[in-house]
Amino acid sequence: xxxxxxxxxxxxxxxxxxxxxxxxxxxxxxxxxxxxxxxxxxxxxxxxxxxxxxxxxxxxxxxxxxxxxxxxxxxxxxxxxxxxxxxxxxxxxxxxxxxxxxxxxxxxxxxxxxxxxxxxxxxxxxxxxxxxxxxxxxxxxxxxxxxxxxxxxxxxxxxxxxxxxxxxxxxxxxxxxxxxxxxxxxxxx
Amino acid sequence: xxxxxxxxxxxxxxxxxxxxxxxxxxxxxxxxxxxxxxxxxxxxxxxxxxxxxxxxxxxxxxxxxxxxxxxxxxxxxxxxxxxxxxxxxxxxxxxxxxxxxxxxxxxxxxxxxxxxxxxxxxxxxxxxxxxxxxxxxxxxxxxxxxxxxxxxxxxxxxxxxxxxxxxxxxxxxxxxxx
Numbered sequence: 001x002x003x004x005x006x007x008x009x010x011x012x013x014x015x016x017x018x019x020x021x022x023x024x025x026x027x028x029x030x031x032x033x034x035x036x037x038x039x040x041x042x043x044x045x046x047x048x049x050x051x052x053x054x055x056x057x058x059x060x061x062x063x064x065x066x067x068x069x070x071x072x073x074x075x076x077x078x079x080x081x082x083x084x085x086x087x088x089x090x091x092x093x094x095x096x097x098x099x100x101x102x103x104x105x106x107x108x109x110x111x112x113x114x115x116x117x118x119x120x121x122x123x124x125x126x127x128x129x130x131x132x133x134x135x136x137x138x139x140x141x142x143x144x145x146x147x148x149x150x151x152x153x154x155x156x157x158x159x160x161x162x163x164x165x166x167x168x169x170x171x172x173x174x175x176x177x178x179x180x181x182x183x184x185x186x187x188x189x
Numbered sequence: 190x191x192x193x194x195x196x197x198x199x200x201x202x203x204x205x206x207x208x209x210x211x212x213x214x215x216x217x218x219x220x221x222x223x224x225x226x227x228x229x230x231x232x233x234x235x236x237x238x239x240x241x242x243x244x245x246x247x248x249x250x251x252x253x254x255x256x257x258x259x260x261x262x263x264x265x266x267x268x269x270x271x272x273x274x275x276x277x278x279x280x281x282x283x284x285x286x287x288x289x290x291x292x293x294x295x296x297x298x299x300x301x302x303x304x305x306x307x308x309x310x311x312x313x314x315x316x317x318x319x320x321x322x323x324x325x326x327x328x329x330x331x332x333x334x335x336x337x338x339x340x341x342x343x344x345x346x347x348x349x350x351x352x353x354x355x356x357x358x359x360x361x362x363x364x365x366x367x
Contacts (some may be wrong), residue, residue: 047339049225049359051237054265063227063237065359087357088227089235157295182239182264183360184351185337187293 024132024140042072042110042154048161048184050084050096056168056177058131058139059096063088070186072154075108075117077101078125100129100145109153116146123150125161131168131179143179152186159186217365219245222257224361225264230354232319232347234270236263237359242275244363252281252301252331261309266294271313279305279324281356294330301331303338321346324358336363 011057052058068082076117084096105121132140145166152159165180222242229235244261255278262272281301288300307322326341342359 049237051264063225063235063357063359087359089199089229157293182237183362185339 002123024130034118036058042070042078042188044070044072044155044159044186044188046070046080046082046184046186049182050179051182052168052179053177055175056170057173058133058141058168058170058179059084059094060086062086062090062094064096066093066181066184070188072109072110072125075110075119078104078109080127080129095134096131097134098129098131098143100127101144102127102147111155119153119155121151121153123153124148125150131166138172139170141169143168154188157188159188160184161186191265216249216251216253217246219243219365219367220334220363220365222259222361222363225359226261226343226356227359228343228345228354228356230345230347230356231350231352234263234355236265236270239264240275244365246365251333252284252299252303252336254278254280257305257307260312271311273309273319274312275307275309277307277322279303279304281329281331290330294332296332299331301329301336303329305346316350320348322356326358326361329361334365336365337361345348347351366367 046066046068048066050059050064054061062087064084065087066082066084068080070078070080072078079099079101081099082097084094085092086094102125104120105124105126107123108117109119109123111119127145129143129145130141131143143166145164147161147164149163150159150161161181161184164184166179168177168179172179222244224240224241226238227235228238238261240259240261242257244255244257246253246255248254257277260272261275261276262338263270265331283302285300290299290300291298303326305324307324309319309322311317311319323344324341326338328340329336329338338358339360341361342357343358345354345356347354
């Protein structure tokens with residue numbers, strides 16, 4: 001078994017892939033830290049569902065939950081880093097991670113420093129980000145995400161987002177698929 | 190004449206005392222319930238299921254016993270798994286006003302762990318009894334007109350395969366309307 005083949009870690013393609021994974025991870029972390037430091041931001045965490053189209057190789061069948069952290073800056077911008085995992089039938093067997101930069105379309109959502117804008121209770125969001133599955137990284141790419149209905153916000157301590165739909169370009173498979181969050185609840189600290 | 194007028198006034202006051210509190214502080218009696226579940230049982234797909242129930246509270250008790258009637262179906266529809274008719278009943282066990290999550294919400298809330306039992310019937314073919322589901326939801330937050338539960342644990346009896354299974358109720362949101 002495996003006789004005559006060099007160890008996988010000696011394969012130059014494997015080394016390039018590992019380097020790329022580290023760069024993506026570093027970039028996501030850097031993005032969160034820099035954006036969080038830009039202002040006295042709203043900070044929170046989220047919990048919700050995660051689904052993807054069966055044709056997607058990002059997650060397998062089953063029920064998935066998503067947890068994440070939120071950093072709001074300015075009055076309409078927000079960065080969310082999230083991880084999704086399978087809950088049933090095999091808890092924690094899949095791992096998906098990503099980050100999205102979102103913009104509130106209908107009005108300000110985070111209290112602004114100058115106090116001249118009143119945050120909206122109901123809002124819509126459009127976002128752009130990156131998502132991938134770990135540790136395989138055989139499905140990753142940019143996402144465009146739309147949240148058509150959201151109520152609440154930092155000033156209400158809690159926010160509910162419904163019907164979030166994402167269009168995902170899977171770079172390794174060169175295909176476009178969908179994923180969605182039926183419901184997300186955000187708790188602001 | 191004066192006595193009659195006073196009796197009428199007194200009657201109106203008594204009537205107001207009886208009626209106004211009922212209209213102002215009457216308990217919620219009904220609404221809708223949306224829940225998202227994952228099951229590990231042969232009769233049901235591994236895909237996520239969404240349920241829509243009408244819910245009715247027959248007694249004047251905060252977060253008291255309730256009965257449910259609705260439908261359950263997979264969010265990613267597959268040909269072999271049809272919608273289910275779902276009938277259930279359950280109740281909150283107790284209310285804790287000063288709970289650890291209280292400061293997370295602007296609205297006043299209470300922790301109200303609840304248990305429910307549902308029977309599901311296959312709507313696709315024979316309308317046969319498919320599963321019995323027992324749901325324990327310790328993380329249930331009661332907001333008066335709204336109740337939110339997360340991460341409920343389920344025990345299932347699969348009548349079509351004569352086996353037991355389990356599941357997770359990711360969310361259950363109940364919104365009382367009247």
